[in-house]
Amino acid sequence: MTENLKDLNTETREAWDTNAGVWDARMGEEGNDFFQSLQWPAITRLLNILPDQHILDVACGNGLTTRKLAELGAKVTAFDFSANLIELAKTRSARYSELITYLSLDATDESALLSLGQHTFDSALCNMALFDMADLEPLFRSLPKLLKPGGVFVFSITHPAFNNASAVHVAEEVDDKGVIKTVYSVKISRYMTPYHQRGLALHGQPRPQVYFERPLQYYLNLGFQNGFVLDGFEERAFPAEVPQKLLEWGGKFSEIPSVIVARMRLSTH
Numbered sequence: 204m205t206e207n208l209k210d211l212n213t214e215t216r217e218a219w220d221t222n223a224g225v226w227d228a229r230m231g232e233e234g235n236d237f238f239q240s241l242q243w244p245a246i247t248r249l250l251n252i253l254p255d256q257h258i259l260d261v262a263c264g265n266g267l268t269t270r271k272l273a274e275l276g277a278k279v280t281a282f283d284f285s286a287n288l289i290e291l292a293k294t295r296s297a298r299y300s301e302l303i304t305y306l307s308l309d310a311t312d313e314s315a316l317l318s319l320g321q322h323t324f325d326s327a328l329c330n331m332a333l334f335d336m337a338d339l340e341p342l343f344r345s346l347p348k349l350l351k352p353g354g355v356f357v358f359s360i361t362h363p364a365f366n367n368a369s370a371v372h373v374a375e376e377v378d379d380k381g382v383i384k385t386v387y388s389v390k391i392s393r394y395m396t397p398y399h400q401r402g403l404a405l406h407g408q409p410r411p412q413v414y415f416e417r418p419l420q421y422y423l424n425l426g427f428q429n430g431f432v433l434d435g436f437e438e439r440a441f442p443a444e445v446p447q448k449l450l451e452w453g454g455k456f457s458e459i460p461s462v463i464v465a466r467m468r469l470s471t472h
């Protein structure tokens with residue numbers, strides 16, 4: 204990692220430690236609308252969770268997905284580099300102490316990742332965190348060694364093309380053959396070249412965090428270079444009928460996906 208990325212990684216960890224309490228209070232046990240409507244249904248389809256599987260939950264936050272995996276009978280090793288979030292995750296997960304192991308670990312530290320054990324995991328999940336990581340190469344290089352042969356890595360991210368840090372939500376009034384309508388669209392000014400930008404995941408969080416924006420090909424090519432193939436892919440948009448009060452995206456952008464959930468599988472030849 205370059206000096207600049209190391210500094211950004213430290214800033215990111217400090218921001219997540221500072222924001223841990225607000226994040227935990229907001230996500231709670233059930234997560235937000237994005238989690239419930241967009242991410243989790245696709246994750247369960249793509250991950251095909253079976254009891255007794257050993258799953259690695261990468262950047263687990265307050266353990267939201269970790270507990271859901273344990274509820275389905277999986278054994279889960281979950282880690283995050285925010286010690287404060289790991290403490291909150293442990294407090295929330297006492298009832299699953301036999302199934303869940305929580306660790307404070309940085310996904311940009313390759314030797315720490317490899318200490319999790321060679322060919323230990325049936326699958327790995329990373330829900331909404333790859334764009335929070337300063338460097339993805341250590342993780343993508345390590346996963347083929349951590350997963351069993353043929354194992355899968357499922358990740359969800361904000362849609363890099365439609366829901367990135369440059370996105371501006373636009374509402375325009377049009378006269379549609381005599382009917383006045385509001386047309387909602389998303390205006391994107393940056394996509395191809397990776398960059399980072401500070402922003403807020405939640406209104407009211409004490410400290411801005413750093414987002415690492417990358418085009419979709421960046422994620423997929425990292426997987427391909429490390430022996431994965433893409434074998435499951437969902438673009439997720441809120442249905443048109445979602446009550447407006449729930450979501451800023453709800454009902455207005457049902458033709459524009461805000462989340463991607465992808466499954467990459469280790470190629471067996």
Ligand SMILES: C[S@@+](CC[C@H](N)C(=O)[O-])C[C@H]1O[C@@H](n2cnc3c(N)ncnc32)[C@H](O)[C@@H]1O
Binds near residue numbers: 330
């Ligand atoms: C948007 S939250 C998602 C948390 C959790 N996966 C969920 O679904 O609720 C992003 C998480 O990534 C973690 N994170 C960011 N960079 C990390 C890194 N290098 N190593 C480990 N965790 C990291 C943050 O601490 C934070 O908990």
